[in-house]
Amino acid sequence: MQSAIPDRERDRIRAAFPSLADEIVFLENAGGSQVPGVVADALRDYMLQSYVQLGAGYARSQRATATVDAAHEWIGRLMRASQGHVILGPSTTTLMHMLSDCYRRILRPGQSVVLAQTGHEANMGPWRNLARDGVDVRIWPVDPQRMVCSIESLDQVMDDQTALVCFPHVSNLLGEIVDAKALTDRIHAAGARVVVDGVAYAPHRRIDCEGWDVDWYVYSTYKVYGPHMAALYGRSDALAEITGPNHFFIGDDEIPYKFELGGPNHESCAGLLALERYFADLLEVDPGRRLDDDALDRVFELMTALEIEPTRRLVDFLQSKSKVRIVGPAHADESRVGTVSFTHAEHSSRAITEVVDGSGVAIRHGHMYAYDLCRGLDIEPEDGVVRVSLLHYNTPQEIDRLIEVLDPVL
Numbered sequence: 001m002q003s004a005i006p007d008r009e010r011d012r013i014r015a016a017f018p019s020l021a022d023e024i025v026f027l028e029n030a031g032g033s034q035v036p037g038v039v040a041d042a043l044r045d046y047m048l049q050s051y052v053q054l055g056a057g058y059a060r061s062q063r064a065t066a067t068v069d070a071a072h073e074w075i076g077r078l079m080r081a082s083q084g085h086v087i088l089g090p091s092t093t094t095l096m097h098m099l100s101d102c103y104r105r106i107l108r109p110g111q112s113v114v115l116a117q118t119g120h121e122a123n124m125g126p127w128r129n130l131a132r133d134g135v136d137v138r139i140w141p142v143d144p145q146r147m148v149c150s151i152e153s154l155d156q157v158m159d160d161q162t163a164l165v166c167f168p169h170v171s172n173l174l175g176e177i178v179d180a181k182a183l184t185d186r187i188h189a190a191g192a193r194v195v196v197d198g199v200a201y202a203p204h205r206r207i208d209c210e211g212w213d214v215d216w217y218v219y220s221t222y223k224v225y226g227p228h229m230a231a232l233y234g235r236s237d238a239l240a241e242i243t244g245p246n247h248f249f250i251g252d253d254e255i256p257y258k259f260e261l262g263g264p265n266h267e268s269c270a271g272l273l274a275l276e277r278y279f280a281d282l283l284e285v286d287p288g289r290r291l292d293d294d295a296l297d298r299v300f301e302l303m304t305a306l307e308i309e310p311t312r313r314l315v316d317f318l319q320s321k322s323k324v325r326i327v328g329p330a331h332a333d334e335s336r337v338g339t340v341s342f343t344h345a346e347h348s349s350r351a352i353t354e355v356v357d358g359s360g361v362a363i364r365h366g367h368m369y370a371y372d373l374c375r376g377l378d379i380e381p382e383d384g385v386v387r388v389s390l391l392h393y394n395t396p397q398e399i400d401r402l403i404e405v406l407d408p409v410l
Contacts, residue, residue, distance in 0.1 A: 005306055007395075013306070014393050016278060025361040025398045030172055030339045030368070030389035032222050033203055035271075038281075039226060042274035046267045054263070064266055071269035072256065074276060075231045078296060079207040079217065084235040087256040088264035092199055092220045092230040093122040098259065099195070099216065099232065100126035102242040107163055109134025114157050114192075116149045116167035117142040117376045118174065121369040123166050123197040123218070136161070142376040147174055147328060151186060162192040169201035169217075173370045173385060174328035175339040177201065181212045188213070193238055199223060203391055204307065204337040206300040209233045226275050227268035234259075303392035304334060310390050311338040313399045318342055321410045327377065327385050338394070341385040344410060349386045352409055356386075359405040361398075363388050 014020045016036040026034065046067065054065040076086045089095040107113075107130065115124050117139050131137045138157045140149050149167065158165065165187045169180050184194050193215040198207060202219035209217050215238040222228040234255075244250075244258030252258060277287045279299045285291075291299070312332035318324050323345040329336050343349060349365035356363050367374045367381040374381040388402065 004309065010306065010393075010395050013282065014395075016281060017393055020393060023360055025401055027388050027390055027394065027398065027402060028362045028364045029203065029391045029394070030200060030223070030387060031364060032220075032228075033225050033391055034393070035225055035227070036275075036278040036281075038274045038277045038287075039271045043227060043267045043271045046270035050270070051267070054266070067273065068264060068266055068269045071264070071272045074273055075221075076233075077291075077293075079219075079231065079233050080210040080293070081233045083210050084233055085239060085255045087232040087234060087259045088269070089230050089232065089260065090228070090265065091122075092120075092197070092218050093126070095218055095230050095232045096122055096126040096195075098245060098261065099242075100130060101245065102259075103164065104130055104133055104135075106242060107133070107135050110136060110161060112136040112138050112159070112162045114138045114140050114154070114162055114165040116140045116165075117372050118149050118171040119166060119168050119370070119372070120172055120197055120199065121371060122199070123168065123195065124372065127164070127166055127195075138162075139372070140165070140167070142373060144377050147377065148176070148178075151183070154183070154186065158187070158190045158192065160191060162190060164193050164195055166195040166197070168197040168199075170198075170204075170337055170339070171328070171370060171373065172200040172339060172368050173341045173373055173387065175200075175336045175341070176329045177205070177335055177337065180214065184212055184214050200337065200339060204300070204303060206297055209235070221268075221272060224275075225278060227265070227271040229265060229268045229272070232259075306392040307338045307390065307394075308332060308334070310394050310396050310399045311336070311340065313396055314340055314388060314390075314402070317399075317403050317406070318410075324410055327379070338390040339387065340389070341387045343379060343385055347409065349383045352386050352406070355409050356402065356405050361402050361405055363402075 017034045018037050019034045050064045052060050052064050072086050113127050113135055128137050140154050140157050142149050170177050187194050195216040196214050198217050198219040203224045215235050217233040220230045243252055246258045246261055250258050280287045280289050282299055315332045318326050319330055325343045327341040353365040365386050366384040371381050
């Protein structure tokens with residue numbers, strides 16, 4: 001099947017990523033995307049020109065402060081965060097530990113926190129720790145046949161003592177997009193707040209915190225073509241219920257500063273800002289232009305269109321193998337992202353991955369920190385699944401190369 005998007009368009013986009021110029025086929029993007037050259041350049045330029053502390057009166061410090069402030073504003077636009085604030089930190093795991101510790105101070109023994117079994121450990125482990133303080137930590141179980149956490153089973157684990165429900169917008173093994181709006185509405189109707197892990201969603205689709213009405217939404221910027229950081233959106237009324245952990249002399253109303261221990265990484269903020277230039281390049285508009293909401297939507301619509309054909313080639317190939325079990329939806333359309341996992345009836349995930357890695361194609365095997373999900377699906381976690389994860393810069397030809405390697409193995 002021919003791709004609907006011309007090869008020259010794909011080549012133009014790939015040219016923005018210097019790391020894609022070598023011979024390696026990089027299909028391990030769920031572990032972290034590659035970065036455009038403009039992002040790497042921005043980090044370097046900041047460190048050579050503005051590498052000073054924030055908040056002082058001299059010009060260089062003012063430039064540095066403006067960079068960090070602008071990064072918060074930019075990520076807020078990207079996440080549609082107008083109803084709250086964006087908190088920047090070193091990783092999703094770190095931000096979730098910070099947030100769970102804030103809730104530890106206000107939750108009462110007997111209140112419950114519900115964790116979707118499809119979740120990544122970054123949004124499970126920090127909340128499990130609350131059990132030490134008498135919080136009832138409940139698992140929202142995965143249906144092993146449908147490979148989803150259903151609304152019906154959610155209703156069975158929530159009650160009037162449920163304070164929080166934590167779930168992934170996309171499981172980093174399954175790849176299927178859940179209806180965050182519908183789940184949030186159901187959870188709010190029960191009187192609880194939601195904490196949504198958007199790490200596996202954000203590289204593929206536009207975040208809409210305002211439209212989904214979520215209380216908390218977190219993603220890793222290094223999986224969305226940026227530096228190794230993470231961003232946490234908190235809706236204003238949810239933020240008002242807790243107190244940030246930063247120094248006592250920082251006012252409780254100084255948000256996001258009260259929640260950014262040690263402050264965000266300054267040079268990485270410069271890298272985040274450069275991402276808007278890459279998005280403008282995707283759309284072939286002025287790279288200095290401030291992208292409005294419609295333009296940002298078009299960026300992710302283009303990414304989705306670029307991703308669907310390679311994903312379809314991979315899924316169709318795997319479906320043709322009788323001994324392969326696709327772990328997740330066995331289709332390729334806008335309802336799933338380009339993260340595809342599978343197991344084999346005879347070969348271990350480790351053995352399959354070793355063959356592929358030795359061929360110059362980069363994939364991965366294991367539980368991918370979705371340890372509970374593997375157990376719920378009766379998959380031995382240490383061997384786990386074979387995961388192939390692609391993004392908009394991957395091509396149908398790269399999937400063809402992967403298939404050439406996989407075909408004799410499977």
